[in-house]
Amino acid sequence: MTEAASPALPFKSDFLRTLQERGFIHQVTDAGGLDEKAAKGRVVAYIGFDATAPSLHAGSLVQIMMLRWLQKTGHKPIVLMGGGTTKVGDPSGKDASRQLLTEDDIKANIASIKQAFSPFLTFGDGPTDAIMIDNDAWLSGYGYIQFLREFGPHFTVNRMLTFDSVKMRLEREQPLTFLEFNYMLMQAVDFLELYQRHGCVLQMGGSDQWGNIVNGVEIVRRKSDGEAFGLTTPLLTTSSGAKMGKTAAGAVWLNADMRSPYDYWQFWRNTEDADVGRFLRLFTDLPIPEIERLEKLPGAEINEAKKVLADEATGMLHGREAASQARAAAEAAFEQGRLSADLPTVEVPRATLESGETTIAALAVDAGLASSRGEARRLAEGGGLRLNDEQIKDGMRPVTVADLNADGVLKLAAGKKKIVLVRPF
């Protein structure tokens, strides 16, 4: 078994060299062998995505970008949708089992997740075109006894118990169900199936997938006598330790209907100073010298680099136009104190304002700035609520049509960053 080989530095293949200099590589099963193979010819590689939510979030972006570089350096990406594996649920990195999703939920999630890939990869039938496959295609076809006889002999429980995902549960005395215990076998079988069907020799994933990936590499060797590789990316956290892709407002979803381009742009714009260079390498296509220039910008000028990051990341996902609109809206709001029609907007019945019975706290709830009126009131008392740029400390202050500005809208802000336009209809 090949352990976490520290990557040999001068890679010959464009693929590994690019991943290396951009910070994608955490562990590789056999860096030299993979480099050799990638330098010689076309490699088919895959990454699996489980369908636990209706959209992927920024945390998955590292994986998507890695497939993008794979394709750009002349190889073939396979996007594996986990329609089958999601039915079981991956215990990796979790200290409690997730609630099981219904098959309908999973199907709906897959349909919704799919959209996110097309901006990043070129799909088609060509030799380096990306393809998308659902592992439900083979996993659901196995009978229980058949599956056990076919793959069971290749896994020892002794060894399975040594994997982090399992060990963690046992050490913390958290239950690990037999169902979840089987997950790693299923993922291993995925690799084998893809190897046999598509000549796929490389599985990539996040560092929490190392155990699962290694199992796949081994099963390919044992069942097919084939040569297979695994590669993981570092676990992404911000410099201050927060998990990537999560913010107060929830996950940073990639689907536009779950997180607007404006909010997406803002997410990247608010990157911590210390992360700018790392993120530019991981989440944009910008050439390294350009990134090196940007990350060295002194003091407040680093903000320019953050805008570039936001432009590039948003542009790649939502398109250039959406990105520049988002940028314009944000610059207007934050740098010039002006309003922009591109700010997030909430519509409220005109009658609500005319009745004079609405309070600013209630409005803040309607606008999604607070989850209850009490919370909105506390926000106001703490000085965090603004109506048309004026701080309102009394959450019970009524809001009427008289508060509409010249454009016929209300500008409501919670804190400095969350701004919403309230428009009567």
Next chain:
RNA sequence: GGAGGAAUGUCCCGAGUGGCAAAGGGGGCGGACUGUAAAUCCGCUGCGAAAGCUUCGUAGGUUCGAGUCCUACUUCCUCCA
């Protein structure tokens, strides 16, 4: 099957004597300072305009009053068989 232990503010951890809207953290949100950054400091963190209402695994019971006592049930952990 037997013995013991555990479930607390619906984000997490975690104290809790019969008078508790319930200590303390973490996280989160807001404010100050800055640069829409980090670090730091301060405030807030069940619902309600209020009276008040609803919270401590579930369902009953004792009590003027129950997170705290009793009974049953559920789930989990540890040990024995």
